[in-house]
Amino acid sequence: MHLKSSVFRYWLVRRHHRKERMMRTVIVGAGLVGLTTAASLRLLGHEVTVLEHAPRVRAVGAGIGLWPNALREFDTLGIGDEVRRLGEPTDAWFYDAAGNPKRAAGYDASAYRFLMVPRPELTTLLADTTGRDRIRLGAHVTGYTEYDGRVEVHLGGERLRADLLIGADGVYSDVRAAMVPGSAAVEHEGNYAWRAVVPSGGERPEGTMVTIGGERTRGGYTRVAKGQTMWWVAQFDSGELSGSKRDRALRRARHVAESGWHDELLELIAATPEEAVLENQIMLVPELPRWTTGRVALIGDAAHGLSPHLAAGGTLGIEDAGVLRAELASGSADALARYESVRRARFEKVREHSTAIEYAVGAAESAERYAAFSDWMLTTAPAT
Ligand SMILES: Cc1cc2nc3c(=O)[nH]c(=O)nc-3n(C[C@H](O)[C@H](O)[C@H](O)COP(=O)(O)OP(=O)(O)OC[C@H]3O[C@@H](n4cnc5c(N)ncnc54)[C@H](O)[C@@H]3O)c2cc1C
Numbered sequence: 001m002h003l004k005s006s007v008f009r010y011w012l013v014r015r016h017h018r019k020e021r022m023m024r025t026v027i028v029g030a031g032l033v034g035l036t037t038a039a040s041l042r043l044l045g046h047e048v049t050v051l052e053h054a055p056r057v058r059a060v061g062a063g064i065g066l067w068p069n070a071l072r073e074f075d076t077l078g079i080g081d082e083v084r085r086l087g088e089p090t091d092a093w094f095y096d097a098a099g100n101p102k103r104a105a106g107y108d109a110s111a112y113r114f115l116m117v118p119r120p121e122l123t124t125l126l127a128d129t130t131g132r133d134r135i136r137l138g139a140h141v142t143g144y145t146e147y148d149g150r151v152e153v154h155l156g157g158e159r160l161r162a163d164l165l166i167g168a169d170g171v172y173s174d175v176r177a178a179m180v181p182g183s184a185a186v187e188h189e190g191n192y193a194w195r196a197v198v199p200s201g202g203e204r205p206e207g208t209m210v211t212i213g214g215e216r217t218r219g220g221y222t223r224v225a226k227g228q229t230m231w232w233v234a235q236f237d238s239g240e241l242s243g244s245k246r247d248r249a250l251r252r253a254r255h256v257a258e259s260g261w262h263d264e265l266l267e268l269i270a271a272t273p274e275e276a277v278l279e280n281q282i283m284l285v286p287e288l289p290r291w292t293t294g295r296v297a298l299i300g301d302a303a304h305g306l307s308p309h310l311a312a313g314g315t316l317g318i319e320d321a322g323v324l325r326a327e328l329a330s331g332s333a334d335a336l337a338r339y340e341s342v343r344r345a346r347f348e349k350v351r352e353h354s355t356a357i358e359y360a361v362g363a364a365e366s367a368e369r370y371a372a373f374s375d376w377m378l379t380t381a382p383a384t
Contacts, residue, residue, distance in 0.1 A: 022047050023328075026153050026162040028141045028175050030057050032064070032119075033300025033317035034168030035126035038134060039077050040325040046164070050130060051155065053140035057127045059119035062197040062232075062278065063224030065090065065311050067114045067374065069381035070318040076325075076384070079129055086125070087117035088223045092311075092374070094367035095211040095220070099261030104368040111375040114311075118197070118225045141169070143178040144296065151295040165296045166324075168317075171283045173302035180288050188307050190239065191282040194249035195232035196272045197224060203264040210370075211265075212363040213256030218309070220256070221265055231268045234309065236358065245277040246270070282307050287351070291344060292336040299324060304347050310354050312377060316346075322384035342382070349376065 023046045027034050030052035038048045066087070074080040092112045094102040103112070127135060143154045144165055153160040167175025171185040200223060207222035207229075219233035233252045241248055250269050257266055269277075285305040291298045300317030323342055327335040353373035360366040 023163045024161070025049070025164040025166065026051060026151075026160060027166045027168055028153070029167070029169035029173075029300075029302070030054075030127065030135055030137075031168060031170055031300065032059075032123065032126070032314050033321060034166070035123065035130050036073060036077075036318050037166055037168055037299055037321040037324065038130040039079075039126060040073065040321045041166075041328065042130065042134075043077065044325060044329055046328075048130070048134050049160070049162075050135040051139040051141055051153070051160075052135060052137050055138050057123060057135060057137070059123035060278075062119060062195050063116050063222070063228075063230040064119050064122065064314050065092075065114040065116050066318075067312060067315045067378065068110070069378060070315040071115065072381075073318050073322040073384070076322065077129060079125060082125060083117060083122065084115060086121050086225065087115040088225060090114055090116040090207070090209070090222055092370065093206075093209045094363050094370065095208060096363035097211060097213040097256055097258040097262075099211075099259065100363070102363040102367040104364075104371040107371040107375050110378065111371045116222055116224050116230070118228060121225070141174055143174065146293060146295055149295070163295065167296065167298045167302045168300050170301045171285055171305035173285075173298065175296065176285075176288070176298055176302050179293060179296060179298065180290065183286055183288055185283040185285050185305060188282040188284045190237045191234070191307055192238045192241070192248075193232065193234040193278075193280045193282060193308060194245060194252070195230060195278050196269075196276045197228050197230045198268055198272050198276070200227050200229040201268075203229060203268065208262060208265065210366070211256040211262060212360075212366045213258070215252075215255045217252045217255040218366075219253050219265060221268055229268065231265060231272075233265075233269070244274050245279045246272060246274050248279065249277060291340040294336070297324065297336050297339060303343070304350070306350070306354050307358065309357055310350070310373065312350075312374075316350065316377075319346075319381060319384075323382050326382075326384040346380075346382075353377075 025046040027050045074083045145152045151165045208220040216236040221231040224230045299320045327339045357369045360369045
């Protein structure tokens with residue numbers, strides 16, 4: 001019921017924004033950012049095709065924390081209320097390993113407040129908003145050619161013509177490989193994350209969000225939706241991995257569960273079926289010399305995949321979509337170049353914050369540096 005009405009609202013907004021000229025736009029990747037971009041550009045009247053190599057639209061991961069700057073783009077699409085209904089407002093408290101809460105002084109409460117949304121439901125909503133008939137599944141893009149103000153997308157032996165190509169194909173982007181040869185994502189050595197969504201039990205409803213433990217570990221749990229709790233553990237210097245994924249997560253979780261204060265986290269992990277545990281080697285996209293060429297643009301993780309300790313890569317990718325939409329709406333011939341210039345400048349600062357948080361020592365410094373980041377991100381977010 002809610003879903004239908006939000007999709008209807010999207011169509012009303014889209015009619016309002018529709019422009020005369022029909023631009024044929026191909027988007028590679030039906031992830032969070034590709035689908036948001038597809039819906040955003042359909043608002044401008046673009047004839048959008050999303051190419052996704054997986055056999056179905058699927059969300060990899062558990063829950064995702066979305067900040068108000070991302071929710072604004074969803075409001076523009078007319079689905080903001082629906083996304084808010086899907087999620088749980090969450091406070092990003094930091095704790096030390098003995099359970100003492102840490103919060104940096106001098107920041108507004110909004111610097112800690114985001115919406116935790118279950119990824120599968122969000123992806124379903126975005127795919128419905130984009131229009132399932134616009135998404136071509138099992139379509140693996142291998143590259144592209146630009147010529148005479150047009151672009152040809154390579155799909156195996158097939159060639160698809162477009163006015164605009166958007167590479168939203170994540171950290172392992174094939175569009176990026178064609179645009180910037182030698183830009184393959186690299187392993188963030190030793191940086192691993194483990195997580196799962198499990199039925200909520202008797203654990204604290206307010207969760208334990210980010211607990212900073214010894215041996216460069218972090219972890220915690222939080223409600224992602226009614227009756228669902230997500231636990232997560234991460235470590236920067238993970239060393240050798242042995243045992244099952246659940247055992248690997250449990251071993252790291254003990255560093256954030258000193259004095260028994262965090263036994264709930266250990267219990268949640270121990271009760272998780274092995275096949276439900278997600279384990280990620282964190283990959284980094286190197287700084288690129290360009291994000292666009294004449295008719296092609298990179299967006300989301302394809303352009304700037306970073307370590308998830310910022311917990312804002314998706315949010316910032318959704319911001320990308322808003323800026324791209326606004327620049328293209330201006331009708332300016334250098335819309336892509338302007339998009340690139342604005343976003344690359346913003347990501348220089350994001351990288352600085354990311355490094356500062358990675359090397360913070362202890363919970364108090366982590367809280368301070370995280371608040372500095374989120375406050376900066378929210379107060380300087382583009383008004384699109
Ligand atoms: C552990 C973890 C926790 C995180 N927590 C948060 C958080 O709390 N908040 C937040 O904002 N961000 C978070 N992030 C970051 C966020 O998940 C990513 O930034 C975001 O999902 C990137 O979306 P995307 O659409 O750019 O890429 P992806 O989600 O990777 O989507 C890319 C899509 O492209 C498809 N594809 C790839 N290659 C091709 C091809 N050649 N042809 C066709 N299709 C192709 C893929 O199948 C995929 O569907 C987290 C990340 C991790 C790993």
